[in-house]
Amino acid sequence: MTTETAPLRPTLLSRPLPIAIFIIIALILDQIIKIAVDNYLPLEEAVHVVPMLALYRTYNTGVAFSMLDHMDGWFIVTMRLAICAFVIWLWRRTPADRTFAHAGFAFIIAGALGNLFDRFLYGHVIDYILFYTSTWSFAVFNLADSFITIGAGCVILDEILGSIRKKPEQPKI
Template sequence: MSERTSPFARPLPILVLVAAAILLDQASKIAVEQLLPQEVGVPVLPFLAFYRTYNLGVAFSMLSDADGWFIVGMRLAIVGFVLWLWRRTPPDRLFAHPGYALIIAGAAGNLIDRFLYGHVVDFILFHTPAWSFAVFNLADSFITIGAGLVILDELVGKKSTDR
């Protein structure tokens, strides 16, 4: 393995990262379900609170009126597509491979919620006195960070091929 090969280009490391992220996501949601009252803000920092709520849709509650099986099918299709991208991505792409793992883990974490509860458990709220962001969870964060890593990899990869 060359020094520029991503360890996440191989199945075992990517599976370990996916499993660890799913476990962290699910453990946080179990704790929230057991300890946090429904729709009551618990301040953590002046701009951060825990606020347990349920999302029947996808990001930002889009598709809340959609059939649950449609959303499950859509998430499974996304996971399949990301797995396909991971397999086709060259092993020297250092940021894309862990990015794909985080996207898969986040989608899987929210799928588990959908199967266990019929909805997704959200609990992280960023806010100011005049504004608040959508409530989200660790799985959503993993998806966002993963997408950011894939974009970063594209930018870094393009820059190195331009030389």
Template sequence: MKRLPTAIATVGAIVAIDQAIKIGVEQLMDYQERIALLPFLDLFLTYNPGIAFSMLSGLGAGPLIAISVAVSAFVTWLWVSSPPERVIAHFGFALIIGGAIGNLIDRVLYGHVIDYFLFHTPGWSFAIFNLADAAITVGAGLVILDELLQWRSGRKAD
């Protein structure tokens, strides 16, 4: 894998930045304190005992750690088994793994994930999330984009 150093750097950067922000908001903010950054974006410190949108929060940390490890292993297998020329997908896989590791660290250390970004309008607010969640989402989007591009180029070849 020729791009392994870049992949490892991407994963490491996501984990390091995510954990640094989480440490910072934990030390500088009170639980559920809200700090306006932009008219539509606030810092809002909260904890998520589940996965996305607090789903499966009743399972507890142990089963969610097992699920996270299993999903991370599956994504890693997809990454390693995909052709090296699939650069967009590989970058997406790196973002997904970096985000998954960032959230896994929280779950192992604290039993929950630290969330801190809140997008909102005056009458609506989105789920509170963190950089790791954003990396997972963008990474999944890149993998889907790569699949669509591959499908499209395959159709043109036919």
């Protein structure tokens, strides 16, 4: 008995042109929002949107969620470029049928480049989303940070789903 495997069905974001278009659209959206925030939102003044969510413009000299804000700017730029190169390398090596992995890589690259553009344009990253309660607040972040988080979640989900698919069948008694 021969077992034939179905040919890999490439996902949309496993191809260079669609992923490039996705990243460009995400970058444009990120930059348009940051320009609007920088022009119209007061600096370090909460504008409450709904309970537990405010817009709060601040400048971040570190990486996501203000981590590494004490590091030199060129170190952070180099680190972001290295991360983008590594994620592109992962994207190229990942089988074309891995939908969530390819989507995750696209989100991560778009987010990293969005914050990298800020660093080059302004010398800092524009953050503006704040979740809070009466006793706690989360770090202020932006759409690019959200892209990175969503992308990481997609890659993790793809790994979980991949390990479920690879489980060997239990012998039937």
